[in-house]
Amino acid sequence: MRLSFTIALRFLKSGKAQTVLIILGISVGVAVQIFIGSLIQGLQISLVNKTIGSSSQITISPTNKDKTIKDWKRVMYEAKISSPEIMNVSAAADGALTIDYDEDTSPVVIRGFNIEDANKIYNFKEGLIEGSFPLKKDEAIIGFDLSKRAGVEINDKIVLVSPSGARSKLKVTGLFDLGVASLNDTWVVTNLETAQDILSLDNKVTSVEMQVKNVFNADLTAKALAYTLSVKDVEVENWKEQNAQLLSGLNGQSVSSYMIQVFVLVAVLLGISSVLAISVVQRSKQIGILKAMGIKDKDASSIFVFQGLMLGLLGAIMGILFGFGLLLSFTRFALNPDGSPVVPIYINNGFIALSGIFAILSSMIASVIPARLSSKLNPIEVIKNG
Structure with missing residues (x-):
């Protein structure tokens, strides 16, 4: 495993431009997720506070x-x-x-x-x-x-x-x-x-x-x-029954946010998978030589899984920083006449951590296809056709 990690790190360093592009792609995806998710959550909390935050949420009425x-x-x-x-x-x-x-x-x-x-x-x-x-x-x-x-x-x-x-x-x-x-x-x-x-x-x-x-x-x-x-002779009512349209709007916002985040995640996953698959073809001769020297198929596959892990980790960290930057910019430039933000941003640490974890897992999942391709390489044919 240590050998696979060292080789994966060397492959990433040797293709710096490619590595940087992948990390940027992941970071943009994470930043968009954090920005949209935090924006929608902030909007929902603001709407709830303005509509029912200073009113009765459960009312007991006589019958x-x-x-x-x-x-x-x-x-x-x-x-x-x-x-x-x-x-x-x-x-x-x-x-x-x-x-x-x-x-x-x-x-x-x-x-x-x-x-x-x-x-x-x-x-x-x-x-x-x-x-x-x-x-x-x-x-x-x-x-x-x-x-x-x-x-x-x-x-x-x-x-x-x-x-x-x-x-x-x-x-x-x-x-x-x-x-x-x-x-x-x-x-x-x-x-x-x-x-x-x-x-x-x-x-x-x-x-x-x-x-x-x-x-x-x-x-x-x-x-x-x-x-x-x-x-x-009393009945118990709650704000959900009395504000069905508001609740429907909040649910619609949540669904829209989830759909956007899923599509961003799929786009990132496909991008990483395709780039790493090309990397397998580009590095097929080196992998063939490593296999000829005795490296196992499992270890060869692990090289690309480690690449996915490192790319996902770096992309997640940069994406979180970019996301905070977008949120900060939004609160500075999108303002009401009184100087307050148009939509108050809600920072949910759990959601931000989850976005980063999803990015890392997506990168590792995306590396499965190139990992399988590398395990199927025949070292004799690769070196012969090299």
Whole structure:
């Protein structure tokens, strides 16, 4: 084996131009894999964070006639202990109302929370651009867009009208921007007690919301939670059911990424195999002489397997460096007007290592054909026809 490795290294050194071209081919393939894979993963993570990252990923909703959950504290407790995947559990009291301002009226949604619990889900703290949270009764924060439309500022009062005609006044203590126009234009966020009072819910809520550690396993976690809940007249929904189109788009991106990477891998494999096969023909006289001197067919084949291994290893290392270079360039030149990257790059060390390993394995697989060709060479005929 050591002899085969030494000969393989010598063959690579003697054909430097050919060796460099093969290594460049492998490195480009690895770089493309890393760049496309990291780009797609970054895009998916960005989309998930923007769409469901700051929202409820599993929601427990009532199925009874009055659409409320009476024993909601028990539901929250059972949700918290049902799985280590579940985190950030919050009860919510929601209802459709109308805001009445000087010139017009418009529909809004009042959302009552325990603000500390809800902040872990909706990031109100980061979204609060002015003022403070509604900690007292009859206080609320509203979206920045709604405040402009209604002409409302901090410490002003808004009038909310229920479907029955009951009117409630809330003091605006803050303005928020959650990055979603529909929420900024319709949400009136208050504490749980105020929302229950305005909506005549007594001590009931309309949903229990939560987030999970692995968003893509939310359906499995929701299924397990539904099985363990002892409270009746509720159903457990997850974001996958509510965002089927988004999930389909993410799956389509993943499939496209895998297909591109497979085609790149096949192209690299075919390129290495063809070049090494030509190398067998070019080196047939030397191989014939080695066989005549007593080297075994197995050792002759190992020469090209070692070549594939060394080419794959060098190509993988250079490809990873090239891949990082492409990613760095992309984040420097593809920018939004505010200077942030168009797509945030996600560096997955496991994926990068896997790309390098695949490149090495592909190179070794590609060397099998020339290895078999070398084992079939007849030393007498090669030397005679040399």
